[in-house]
Amino acid sequence: MSNHLSSEELALYVDAMRLDRAPELPGRIQLHVSRCEQCKEEVLELLELTDTLPYNTEEPHPYFDRVITPPSRAWVTAWRVAAALAVVIGLGAIGYLLDPLGEKRLEPRAVSFIEDSARSADEAPLATREPAVSPASPDGGDMAARFVESPNLEDLVGMPLRSGPSAMGSPPAGAVLEGPIEFTWRTTAPGPFRVSVLDNTDHVVFDTALAASRMILHQRLGPGLYYWKVVAGGRLQLVSKFLVDGHRTATGRGS
């Protein structure tokens, strides 16, 4: 028979017989000795040759008197939670892998998204084309959409207009502003001037007529990209743009 007892197992069997605790031996050792004559011989020989050795029976035996500490309650709870999670994750994974419709369900969603995007882009009339995202509004919506350039106004920013190159404005195009904004402009055209502030979707958020070439806007604007324009004598004098940063306090002046 292979896998005979090691010297340690042999010694353990001898300890067991001396202490009369053979039934407490590991099952493998008991089973092997029951069937192996050679190991029986070795156990018997060692037992008899060490028979007269003094034996300290008061001392706890390293194997038979070992203290088996049960796992702590916290550990048991942790193991139970971990086991429950593992079961839930395992079941989910099995369900996903076994569900034949899972893959098909994803396809129509992706396709419809693409179709919707294409339709909205193609069907929008050029003159009134809306920006690809919803207009910026101070009280909601996608923040990024509020900074998308207006296709109608963007091309006019900084372009030489019919009124001539004398028109200049402040704040400079693209300035980041906050709080009351001071607008100034200089043009050869006489007043009165019509000044309009528009958001990036071409909606007018402020509009006024004045004789002076300076205006301070106290209206609080939400974060986003804005355009402003000056019209005099029925002619567009100036188009510029500025940004309002929502993260800054609304107390500064326009740069």
Place this chain on the structure above:
Amino acid sequence: MPPRKPKTHIRTPSPASPPEEESRPASNRREVELLHQNPGQLIVEYRSMIGIVVWNMIQRGMFPPSEHKELVQAVTVKLLQLIPTIRRGYDGRSLLRTYVSAIAVNTLNRLARGQRRSERGLPPGDPGIEDPALDLADHDIQVYVRRLGRILHLFPDYRPKLVVVLKCHYRIALEERELRQWYPKCDPFSRDHLLALSRTQTTELAHGELFAALAPIVGEAEGRRVSADTLRKWTDHRIAEILRLLNGNPPRSSFDRKTLGELLERLSISQGELTI
């Protein structure tokens, strides 16, 4: 009927004085600490233990008594050489001294085999014992009775069955508790039948008939079909194995099937129940 003294062949124990007995051994924990921190000291402390093991082997006739000192020295040196192996091999389940004595016994067995081959020129496997026929003294019989008791503990897997079958085979009165330990659900009819079988004389019931009566009950206990012949062969094998263990390897006695029965009867008288 008082049991007859079995005729055996044993080697005459060599007259030599036993080594001094060890005082109370140190704790296992301390010995393990010494193994790792000061192995030389550990082996020095084990010298008396080694002396006793060597003495016991001399008593068995494996070495001449004059070699006691040299053998103790040889085993001590060998153990010192084996310290790294002992450190690796000992996993802390048994007592360290039992483990080290197992290694000492292995070392002595190798030395004995080497001596037999070289000094006597005997082929391997030949035990090379002299066979003076001796009548065992009562003390010696007790030694073998004790040995038989230990041998029965070396069949942990089926000791209760072995005891019942051997007692029936040798017609040694079975105890009811021995029977219950083997077959707790034994019905009263089978129980009475077995108890009666173990008390019959060989003249009343031949061996073949005994196994024919025993086999159905063994079959019931094991939940399978057992023929009388199968049971007889199983018993024969177990008896042969017990005899080999009893006589030793190399053989130091020559108990046979008949004298085994007498030893078993003595064991039964001295111990009462054999299954505990």
